[in-house]
Amino acid sequence: MSDLPRIFAALSDPTRLAIVERLMRDGELPVATLREESEISAPAISRHLNVLIRTGLVRKRARAQQRLYSVVPETIRAVSSWTLDHRTFWEASLDRLEAELHKEMSRK
Amino acid sequence: MSDLPRIFAALSDPTRLAIVERLMRDGELPVATLREESEISAPAISRHLNVLIRTGLVRKRARAQQRLYSVVPETIRAVSSWTLDHRTFWEASLDRLEAELHKEMSRK
DNA sequence: CCGTTAATTAGCCAATATGTTAATTATAGA
DNA sequence: TCTATAATTAACATATTGGCTAATTAACGG
Numbered sequence: 603m604s605d606l607p608r609i610f611a612a613l614s615d616p617t618r619l620a621i622v623e624r625l626m627r628d629g630e631l632p633v634a635t636l637r638e639e640s641e642i643s644a645p646a647i648s649r650h651l652n653v654l655i656r657t658g659l660v661r662k663r664a665r666a667q668q669r670l671y672s673v674v675p676e677t678i679r680a681v682s683s684w685t686l687d688h689r690t691f692w693e694a695s696l697d698r699l700e701a702e703l704h705k706e707m708s709r710k
Numbered sequence: 711m712s713d714l715p716r717i718f719a720a721l722s723d724p725t726r727l728a729i730v731e732r733l734m735r736d737g738e739l740p741v742a743t744l745r746e747e748s749e750i751s752a753p754a755i756s757r758h759l760n761v762l763i764r765t766g767l768v769r770k771r772a773r774a775q776q777r778l779y780s781v782v783p784e785t786i787r788a789v790s791s792w793t794l795d796h797r798t799f800w801e802a803s804l805d806r807l808e809a810e811l812h813k814e815m816s817r818k
Numbered sequence: 819c820c821g822t823t824a825a826t827t828a829g830c831c832a833a834t835a836t837g838t839t840a841a842t843t844a845t846a847g848a
Numbered sequence: 849t850c851t852a853t854a855a856t857t858a859a860c861a862t863a864t865t866g867g868c869t870a871a872t873t874a875a876c877g878g
Contacts, residue, residue: 607724614719626799646867648826667824667875675803682793682800691734692790695783754837756856775845775854
């Protein structure tokens with residue numbers, strides 16, 4: 603159901619990542635507001651939003667002429683789940699790093 | 711230091727994602743082994759591995775004619791950290807989902 | 819109903835990504 | 849030293865991405 607490569611692809615564009623982060627922080631926002639923090643044209647933003655819609659990262663809602671966008675938490679959670687699935691891997695390395703730090707400390 | 715968009719871009723290709731997952735599961739592996747599970751040519755794999763190297767997701771080590779690749783845990787942890795930075799966001803939705811489930815249960 | 823605001827769609831172009839086959843580099847081992 | 853093995857680099861074709869301007873759609877407000 604959650605197509606991880608497509609989600610990663612959607613998040614791989616700096617403009618789109620910024621949009622997603624902004625929406626996670628501030629909740630639902632209209633296109634005009636999202637446009638403020640990047641230099642690019644309205645049509646470009648529109649297409650980026652479309653990519654995010656297609657991958658299920660955001661949803662759209664109409665209010666008058668505005669279109670309000672917000673993040674779909676479940677899709678973000680898919681990314682989180684992926685990292686947790688491999689937690690044992692990067693956690694092990696954390697332990698090693700920590701051990702290294704302790705060694706360093708006791709040496710001084 | 712950790713360029714998230716580039717990391718996401720590297721993971722957005724199914725072949726590369728499969729390589730990273732395989733390496734996380736099995737540890738250090740030579741190119742020939744990684745090649746087994748995908749249909750594409752050796753040069754293609756080689757270039758994918760190069761992308762992973764450049765983004766800091768894997769490292770390479772020589773042993774005879776072989777080149778052994780392994781995942782760099784710190785870089786994977788960068789992805790994990792990103793999701794954790796926004797945990798409050800998707801966690802809130804988890805709570806809501808859970809609440810919904812409880813409502814559902816008590817109704818029956 | 820007409821003008822303004824908000825956003826999207828259409829059409830176009832340049833840059834990047836991904837795959838292929840052929841050629842090259844490097845090492846092992848008889 | 850010659851051959852086989854392992855991987856990479858070179859050269860090329862094609863598809864996708866991402867940007868722009870101009871045109872279009874939709875809704876509000878006088």
